[in-house]
Amino acid sequence: MRWKTAISHVTDGKEIIRGYNLQDLIQKKSFVEVIFLVLKGELPNEMETRMMNALFTASIDHGIGVSSAMTARTVVSTGNSLHTALASGILAMGKLHGSAIEDAAKFFQENIYEPDIASLVKKLKDRKVRLPGFGHKILSADPRSQTLFTVAKETGFYGKHSELAVKVGEELNKISSKKLPLNVDGAMGAIMSDMGFDWQVAKGFFIIGRVPGLVAHIYEEMMSDNGLRRLTEEEAEYCGQEERKL
Amino acid sequence: MRWKTAISHVTDGKEIIRGYNLQDLIQKKSFVEVIFLVLKGELPNEMETRMMNALFTASIDHGIGVSSAMTARTVVSTGNSLHTALASGILAMGKLHGSAIEDAAKFFQENIYEPDIASLVKKLKDRKVRLPGFGHKILSADPRSQTLFTVAKETGFYGKHSELAVKVGEELNKISSKKLPLNVDGAMGAIMSDMGFDWQVAKGFFIIGRVPGLVAHIYEEMMSDNGLRRLTEEEAEYCGQEERKL
Amino acid sequence: MRWKTAISHVTDGKEIIRGYNLQDLIQKKSFVEVIFLVLKGELPNEMETRMMNALFTASIDHGIGVSSAMTARTVVSTGNSLHTALASGILAMGKLHGSAIEDAAKFFQENIYEPDIASLVKKLKDRKVRLPGFGHKILSADPRSQTLFTVAKETGFYGKHSELAVKVGEELNKISSKKLPLNVDGAMGAIMSDMGFDWQVAKGFFIIGRVPGLVAHIYEEMMSDNGLRRLTEEEAEYCGQEERKL
Amino acid sequence: MRWKTAISHVTDGKEIIRGYNLQDLIQKKSFVEVIFLVLKGELPNEMETRMMNALFTASIDHGIGVSSAMTARTVVSTGNSLHTALASGILAMGKLHGSAIEDAAKFFQENIYEPDIASLVKKLKDRKVRLPGFGHKILSADPRSQTLFTVAKETGFYGKHSELAVKVGEELNKISSKKLPLNVDGAMGAIMSDMGFDWQVAKGFFIIGRVPGLVAHIYEEMMSDNGLRRLTEEEAEYCGQEERKL
Numbered sequence: 001m002r003w004k005t006a007i008s009h010v011t012d013g014k015e016i017i018r019g020y021n022l023q024d025l026i027q028k029k030s031f032v033e034v035i036f037l038v039l040k041g042e043l044p045n046e047m048e049t050r051m052m053n054a055l056f057t058a059s060i061d062h063g064i065g066v067s068s069a070m071t072a073r074t075v076v077s078t079g080n081s082l083h084t085a086l087a088s089g090i091l092a093m094g095k096l097h098g099s100a101i102e103d104a105a106k107f108f109q110e111n112i113y114e115p116d117i118a119s120l121v122k123k124l125k126d127r128k129v130r131l132p133g134f135g136h137k138i139l140s141a142d143p144r145s146q147t148l149f150t151v152a153k154e155t156g157f158y159g160k161h162s163e164l165a166v167k168v169g170e171e172l173n174k175i176s177s178k179k180l181p182l183n184v185d186g187a188m189g190a191i192m193s194d195m196g197f198d199w200q201v202a203k204g205f206f207i208i209g210r211v212p213g214l215v216a217h218i219y220e221e222m223m224s225d226n227g228l229r230r231l232t233e234e235e236a237e238y239c240g241q242e243e244r245k246l
Numbered sequence: 247m248r249w250k251t252a253i254s255h256v257t258d259g260k261e262i263i264r265g266y267n268l269q270d271l272i273q274k275k276s277f278v279e280v281i282f283l284v285l286k287g288e289l290p291n292e293m294e295t296r297m298m299n300a301l302f303t304a305s306i307d308h309g310i311g312v313s314s315a316m317t318a319r320t321v322v323s324t325g326n327s328l329h330t331a332l333a334s335g336i337l338a339m340g341k342l343h344g345s346a347i348e349d350a351a352k353f354f355q356e357n358i359y360e361p362d363i364a365s366l367v368k369k370l371k372d373r374k375v376r377l378p379g380f381g382h383k384i385l386s387a388d389p390r391s392q393t394l395f396t397v398a399k400e401t402g403f404y405g406k407h408s409e410l411a412v413k414v415g416e417e418l419n420k421i422s423s424k425k426l427p428l429n430v431d432g433a434m435g436a437i438m439s440d441m442g443f444d445w446q447v448a449k450g451f452f453i454i455g456r457v458p459g460l461v462a463h464i465y466e467e468m469m470s471d472n473g474l475r476r477l478t479e480e481e482a483e484y485c486g487q488e489e490r491k492l
Numbered sequence: 493m494r495w496k497t498a499i500s501h502v503t504d505g506k507e508i509i510r511g512y513n514l515q516d517l518i519q520k521k522s523f524v525e526v527i528f529l530v531l532k533g534e535l536p537n538e539m540e541t542r543m544m545n546a547l548f549t550a551s552i553d554h555g556i557g558v559s560s561a562m563t564a565r566t567v568v569s570t571g572n573s574l575h576t577a578l579a580s581g582i583l584a585m586g587k588l589h590g591s592a593i594e595d596a597a598k599f600f601q602e603n604i605y606e607p608d609i610a611s612l613v614k615k616l617k618d619r620k621v622r623l624p625g626f627g628h629k630i631l632s633a634d635p636r637s638q639t640l641f642t643v644a645k646e647t648g649f650y651g652k653h654s655e656l657a658v659k660v661g662e663e664l665n666k667i668s669s670k671k672l673p674l675n676v677d678g679a680m681g682a683i684m685s686d687m688g689f690d691w692q693v694a695k696g697f698f699i700i701g702r703v704p705g706l707v708a709h710i711y712e713e714m715m716s717d718n719g720l721r722r723l724t725e726e727e728a729e730y731c732g733q734e735e736r737k738l
Numbered sequence: 739m740r741w742k743t744a745i746s747h748v749t750d751g752k753e754i755i756r757g758y759n760l761q762d763l764i765q766k767k768s769f770v771e772v773i774f775l776v777l778k779g780e781l782p783n784e785m786e787t788r789m790m791n792a793l794f795t796a797s798i799d800h801g802i803g804v805s806s807a808m809t810a811r812t813v814v815s816t817g818n819s820l821h822t823a824l825a826s827g828i829l830a831m832g833k834l835h836g837s838a839i840e841d842a843a844k845f846f847q848e849n850i851y852e853p854d855i856a857s858l859v860k861k862l863k864d865r866k867v868r869l870p871g872f873g874h875k876i877l878s879a880d881p882r883s884q885t886l887f888t889v890a891k892e893t894g895f896y897g898k899h900s901e902l903a904v905k906v907g908e909e910l911n912k913i914s915s916k917k918l919p920l921n922v923d924g925a926m927g928a929i930m931s932d933m934g935f936d937w938q939v940a941k942g943f944f945i946i947g948r949v950p951g952l953v954a955h956i957y958e959e960m961m962s963d964n965g966l967r968r969l970t971e972e973e974a975e976y977c978g979q980e981e982r983k984l
Contacts, residue, residue, distance in 0.1 A: 003319075003723055004470075005310040006732030007462050011725075013385040013902025017307060017317050019733030023393045028738055031278050031455070032303040038307060038462040041733070056277040061263060061284060063256040064249050065969035067816045071809055071826065073249075078805045079833030083344070084576050087333040088829040091583075096966045132311050139259040147269045172423070200468060203328050204461035204879065209277070211457050215450035216284040222446060224250075228834045231495055231803035233503075241511030241533070242499030246520055249969055252978030257971075265979030274984055287979070290857030311723035313570045324559045325587025330822050334563065337580040337829075341571030342720045413609055460735045477557035477741055479749075487757030487779070488550065492766055495802050495811075495957070496962075499954050502801040505877040508798060515885045523794040523947070524769050529953040530799060549768040553755060553776060565741075574941050579825040590821070631751040639761045662772040686914070692960060695820050696953035703949050707774040707942035708745050714938060716742075 007038055016040070031054065035208065039201060047155040051195060054151040055188055058144055059209025064217065070090040072214050073221040077229040079227045082218055089214045090207060104133030104189030105199035108161040112193075117164070121171040133165065133186020134172060140161075140179040145187035152191045160193035253284055263379045264288070278302065281454065285447060295403040297441060300397040301434055304390055305455025310463065314338040318460050319467040323475040328464055335460045336453060344382070344452045350379030350435030351445035354407040358439075367417040379411065379432020380418060386425040391433035405440035408433075495531070499530055510534070524548065527700065531693060539647040543687060546643040546682055550636055551701025556709065560584040564706050565713040567583060569721040574710055581706045590698045596625030596681030597691035600653040604685075613663040625678020626655065626664060632671040637679035644683050651686035654679075744777055756780070770794065773946065777939060783963065785893040789933060792889040793926055796882055797947025802955065806830040810952050811959040815967040820956055827952045828945060836944045842871030842927030843937035846899040850931075855902070859909040871924020874911060878917040883925035890929045897932035900925075 008017045015022040018037050025034050029043070032052050036044040044052065049174070064070065072089025076082065114120050122152060136142050152158040169182045182190075185206075192205055254263045261268040264283050271280050277300050282290040290298065310316065314443070318335025322328065339345070360366050370377060382388050398404040415428045428436075431452075438451055500509045507514040510529050517526050523536065524544050528536040536544065546603075556562065564581030568574065584687055585591070606612050616623060628634050644650040661674045674682075753760040756775050759783045763772050766793065767781065770790050774782040776960050782790065802808065810827030831837070862869060874880050890896040907920045920928075924942075930943055 002472075002729065003310050003316070003727055004729045004731045005463065005466060006730070007459070007466060008309050009730035009732065010309040010311075013389065015308065015390075016730075016732075016735055019734070019736040020738050022304070022306075024738040025306075026300050026303045026393050027388070027397060027483045029303065030276065030299045031306075032276065034303045034306050035456070035458040038458055039465070053276045054272045057272045057280045058268070060268075060271075060277075060280050061254045062261065063254050063974065064251040065256075065971070065974045067812055067968045070967075072247070072970055074805055074809050075826075075830045075832065077832075078830050078835040079837070080829065082447075083336050083339045083453060084572075084829055086450075086453060087336040087579075088813075088826045090329050090333040090336065091818065091822055091826040091829075092437065092813045092816050093329045094813065094815075094822070097816040099817070102965075107812070118945060136259070143259060143269055144261075144272070147272050151273060156721075165370055184848075189533045197557075198465075199909050201328075201461065201465045204332075204458075204465065207329060207332060208458050208461060212281040212284055212450075212454050213253070215454060217251065219285070219444075219447045219450065220251060220253060226248075228652060228805060229807045229808075231808055232320065233803070235495055236503035236801065236803040237496045240501065240508075243508055243513070244511040245517070246512050246516040248975060249973055250975045250977045252976070255976035255978065262976075262978075262981055265982040266984050267981070284891040292772070309728065311725070311728040313566055313720060313722045316721075316723055317566050320559055320563050320566075321580075321584045321586065323586075324584050324589040324632040325591070326583065326822075330583055330586070330818075333825075334567075334580045334583040337572065337576055337583075338567050338570050340567065340569075340576070343570040345571070474559060475562075476559045477562055479557070481741055482555065483740060483742045484744070484747035484754075485742045486747065486754075489754055490757040492758050492762040494964075495808070497802040497955065497958060499951070499958060500799045500801050502803075503873070505881065507882075509802065514796070515881055517798075518792050518795045518882070518885050519889060522768065522770065522791045523796065523798075526795045526798050527950040530950055545768045546764045549764045549767065549772045550760070552763075552769075553746045554753065554762075555748040555749075556741050562741070574939075575828050575945060578942075578945060579828040581827040582821050582828070585821045623790070624962050628751070635751065635761055636753075636764070639764050643765060665787045671852075678983050690957075693820075693953065693957045696879065696950075696957065699821060699824060700950050700953060704773040704776055704942075704946050705745070707939065707946060711777070711936075711939045711942065712743060712745060718740075729916075 012176040013193050027042050047157070047166065048195065051151060051155045051157050054148060055205055056209035057149055057190065058184055058188065059206050061210070061213030061216070068210070068214060069217045072218050074229040076218045076221050077226060082215070085218045086214055093207065098210070099203060100132050100185035100203040101189045101206050102199060104186045105193050105202040107132050108164050108190050108193050109199050112160060112164060117167050118171045122125065122170055122175060124173070125175055131168065131172060133189055134169060134180040134182055136181055139181065141181045142183045145182050148184065148187040148191060151193070157191050157194045161193035162190040165190035282413045286401030293403070294441065297397060297401045297403050297437065300394060301438065301451055302455035304394055304430055304434065306453050307456070307462070313343050314456070314460060315463045316460060318464050320475040322464045322467050323472060328461070331464045332457065332460055339453065344456070345449060346378050346429070346431035347435045347452050348445060348448040350432045351448040353378050353440050353443050354410050354439050355437050358406055358410060363413050364417045367414055368421060371421055377414065377418060379435055380426040380428055382429050385427065388415055388429045390430040392426050394430065394433040398440070403437050403440045407439035408436040411436035451455060539649070540687065541646045543643060543649050546711065547684065547697055548701035550640055550676055550680065551698050553702070553705030553708070559589050560702070560706060561709045564710050566721040568710045568713050569718060572705070577710045578703065578706055580708045585699065591695060592624050592675070592677035592704070593681045593698050594691055594694040596678045597685050597694040599624050600656050600682050600685050601691050604652060604656060609659050610663045611646060613660055614667060617667055623660065623664060625681055626672040626674055628673055629674050631673065634675045636676040637674050640676065640679045640683060644686070649683055649686045653683040655683035657682035724729060741978045745887055753798045779836055785895070786933065787887040789889060789893045789895050789898070789929065792886060793930065793943055794947035796886055796922055796926065797944050799938040799948070799951030805835050806948070807953060810956050812967040814959050815964060817911050819951070823956045824949065824952055831945065836948070837941060838921070838923035839927045839944050840937060842924045843931050843940040845870055846902050846928050846931050849935050850898060850902060855905050856909045860913060865908070869906065869910060871927055872907060872918040872920055874919055874921050877919065879919045880921045882922040883920050886922065886925040888930060890932070895929055895932045899931035903928035
């Protein structure tokens, strides 16, 4: 099997990352600049660096209650090591948790040349397709998406995809009975599209941002005296077949 | 079951991270500063921020050949999504891949008040205990650990644990037949100890740094036309029981 | 959160599985009968038991070269415990490894009342849709599917879905330039459909059958002296940016 | 890298498992016999087959409340596929969930020639070492271990390790203030030792037995209308830093 990569090269104790010596990167560049480098192939400029910082920070944590934090803490509580617990937390990021960024980026990238947004939105609504990146459990406006757009405007990354996102939102809210604000996933998907990233790497942005939060949760759980996490008898209910003879 | 956390709080659409409003953090702080915040509970100063950047960057990637990259690429090649492939790559970080930072940090923290390093090192060598954080496959000096110590000296984090690491290395090389330099894991373990981090979170530093590299590998594999990764017939060898009748 | 189940109930040290006392099951029933019980809700008859045994046995292992075995062995070689290595092997079972059973079962269940198979097959071929459960890398007939159908005929589970599978194969091979035999995944998908199982649990059949094979591989790797599995320098190739100054 | 195995060989469409043609195994042997074959290298006799069936059945499920079931169901509820959810459930089997079989088998195998059990038990109790395989949350006798020993006596696998387990239990209960019965993990560890299995594969027995139970839980969750599993606001509590200005 051949294994080819353009990302990095380790040889004779020297390591090259996308053409740059790792030692130089350690001394002269920030972590986020080097993240951009491994993902894009080139170092970012100042505006790109600031925007990347904002995107990752927006993902860093979302409370103990989300499925990934709850899963990672359960798994470390059973006596696993940190890396095993972290992996399980990441596995909990299925289609319904952390994937809306990917779906939204895909939707914006695929419809960027669509001339008639109003018709598109109406057609999808008629087919009961849920538009990715819109809606919030409680709020009628999502402050995190507004903050991200503020940074995007300051850094020059409020571009065609972001405009499309806003336009889609306007059309959607004309015909929706419920207020459906552009949420943080939608804003992230639009902005990273405007930065030139492929939607297929979008979920990676969310996960890179969230991993430190999960590490913090795992460490907090390790230091606690909660013991093994499992359901109590009151939390579980049996609704099956009554006892019977074999 | 009670689930308590001091990390973050999401309520009525507002999110608090270690006391700070997430929206303010997005606008005013870098990702690495917020990583420090979730892990330590307080925002870092400039020196801490620079040191953290260097530690994460030192971990960002180490070639396609390491077990975690090879595993993550294999798993995405079988038609899995990015998060599943990433989790499998992290699972490959067992005791022999990425754990030396943890072992080294533990060793330095447990022996920080040890008065007689020479005897300790000799005793462990006699018992054939391998000292974590020392040794390199090819090199007699590890340039990455030297670079990290340069940054540590500039930022004020070349402290007691780093000195202990160097002292242990000196004693070890007096009695070892083979040159055993302090490697990058040993330097990271010493420096994060000097920054006040518990060894039990040490492996998290390595993983936070490496996740972007793994995401880059997974994305590169997704974009390639390698197809399903599995062994070729030539790579596998059967050494078992000859065919027999049932 | 409410957690309801009809599978089992543990209370006061007594455990009920689908209505039966676990102690009775241990003494009087075989493992495969109890697998059927947890999945279907009722104990199997003799014919069902024999068919289930054949299906699981057909999946038990497929050489060291498949992605799941290679991944599980790599992950245990890095110093992980058995359960972590096994989980990583299972993660390697993406859309291209072990999923054809599910796809085939779904296809047969969705088209069971299709009156005109020839047109359906032609239409899908024209659209370049690959029919799940057909084709083999080397062989023009798959002996494992023939063996499973032999058992299915003996046990009475060669029913409508199996007939559909054979019919689809006939039509497909009339218009395909390459011989495309019904493979083991196709046969398993058809037979479990004829046993009344939902295609959504189909992949579980494959995994239940394969887990013992993976455990054997992991144990063999643990007992070997292979050391850490990673690529050699010859196996990896760098095709990226030449070295450049920062 | 060389990949050698004695387990199986696939060549020219024929598959050999430990020397036997897979097609013959499918037709003539039960799943449990073939599990024994891949793990041990030889087919079992009738007594071995019955004992293996009892061991796997004893592990098949233990309610929705255990960490592995809860984790697998949470992960599938986030929109993951069956194999990803199953892997996460297996990851939840850390040192405190499913590992007591391994610990018990190791303890019995390492102390099988110990002449003075009473002193050994006392010494360990004085050092506050918890003996693996003893103790039950509620019960003063574990009915599952009694059932397994009944089968072991009938099949001839109540041997030296089982006797040691009973003897250790007697000595332990002479000096323990609390009743500590041999539990199901202890009985399984003793019996598989008496069958000649290495303690290092012991956890594999537990997992092989439990995987079908987890598949049933995952399928039940997929078919339910529970939606995304995460903590409710009432279940989560914030105990951190009060809100502060940046």
